[in-house]
Amino acid sequence: MAANIILLSISLFMILLQLLLLPIPCHSTDPDPLQDFCIADLLGTFSVNGFPCKPASNVTSDDFVYSGLVNVGNTSNYLGSYLNLANVFAFPGLNTLGVSMTRIDIAVGGVTNPHWHPRATECGVLIQGTVLLGIITSGNVVYSRNVSVGEMYVVPRGLVHFHLNVGNEPALAFSAANSQLPGTVNVAQNMFGSTPSVPDQVLAKAFQVDQSVVDQIKSKFAS
Numbered sequence: 001m002a003a004n005i006i007l008l009s010i011s012l013f014m015i016l017l018q019l020l021l022l023p024i025p026c027h028s029t030d031p032d033p034l035q036d037f038c039i040a041d042l043l044g045t046f047s048v049n050g051f052p053c054k055p056a057s058n059v060t061s062d063d064f065v066y067s068g069l070v071n072v073g074n075t076s077n078y079l080g081s082y083l084n085l086a087n088v089f090a091f092p093g094l095n096t097l098g099v100s101m102t103r104i105d106i107a108v109g110g111v112t113n114p115h116w117h118p119r120a121t122e123c124g125v126l127i128q129g130t131v132l133l134g135i136i137t138s139g140n141v142v143y144s145r146n147v148s149v150g151e152m153y154v155v156p157r158g159l160v161h162f163h164l165n166v167g168n169e170p171a172l173a174f175s176a177a178n179s180q181l182p183g184t185v186n187v188a189q190n191m192f193g194s195t196p197s198v199p200d201q202v203l204a205k206a207f208q209v210d211q212s213v214v215d216q217i218k219s220k221f222a223s
């Protein structure tokens with residue numbers, strides 16, 4: 001039953017993803033492929049925009065299937081969520097194809113870190129639970145709505161967004177992106193947990209707090 005729902009949702013996704021990609025022939029995020037496929041050779045020694053292809057003679061059927069999204073993510077962390085990114089690093093078969101997927105598990109009351117994707121628009125379908133999806137525009141307007149099972153959502157490229165599990169059960173969503181490597185920038189960590197760190201003076205002024213507050217927040221991200 002659950003497997004059927006997941007399969008149905010995934011096929012729904014692929015159709016919706018294609019619809020999403022259709023109207024943007026010259027502005028799609030990743031460049032178009034120049035061959036049927038190009039299974040990434042992640043250990044390739046030369047650098048290109050993407051990854052070199054492994055020799056066609058080495059390609060097998062397994063290169064087109066990824067099993068890494070099967071398991072429930074471990075949400076026992078301070079956020080109560082786990083984002084399992086099936087990008088080209090995890091699934092080399094995505095190389096040059098301009099798509100990827102993420103499995104999102106969120107415990108009751110859990111959140112995904114407010115984050116944004118520099119290289120992709122994201123669209124997802126909720127498979128289980130109830131989630132408040134929030135999207136923050138460049139004009140600082142928040143659009144938020146509770147999303148129910150089977151509903152689809154879209155997050156425009158580059159906008160900060162978050163999910164909050166407002167239901168009484170673990171939530172599960174699958175999100176597709178129109179890039180093999182969308183990039184994920186977690187806002188809090190980007191500001192307070194980068195290496196080397198952003199100077200305290202900058203953060204104190206930007207967030208209008210004392211430097212001691214900045215240091216306190218920074219300490220949360222110290223590894």
Ligand SMILES: *[C@@H]1O[C@H](CO)[C@@H](O)[C@H](O)[C@H]1NC(C)=O
Nearest residue numbers: 041043044053054055057058
């Ligand atoms: C291709 O297969 C050969 C023979 O199995 C192996 O030696 C080589 O490392 C493989 N190359 C890549 C890029 O996978």
Ligand SMILES: *[C@@H]1O[C@H](CO)[C@@H](O)[C@H](O)[C@H]1NC(C)=O
Nearest residue numbers: 130131132144145146166167
């Ligand atoms: C979402 O659902 C929660 C729990 O039912 C409710 O408290 C909240 O007001 C809802 N939020 C919106 C924006 O509808």
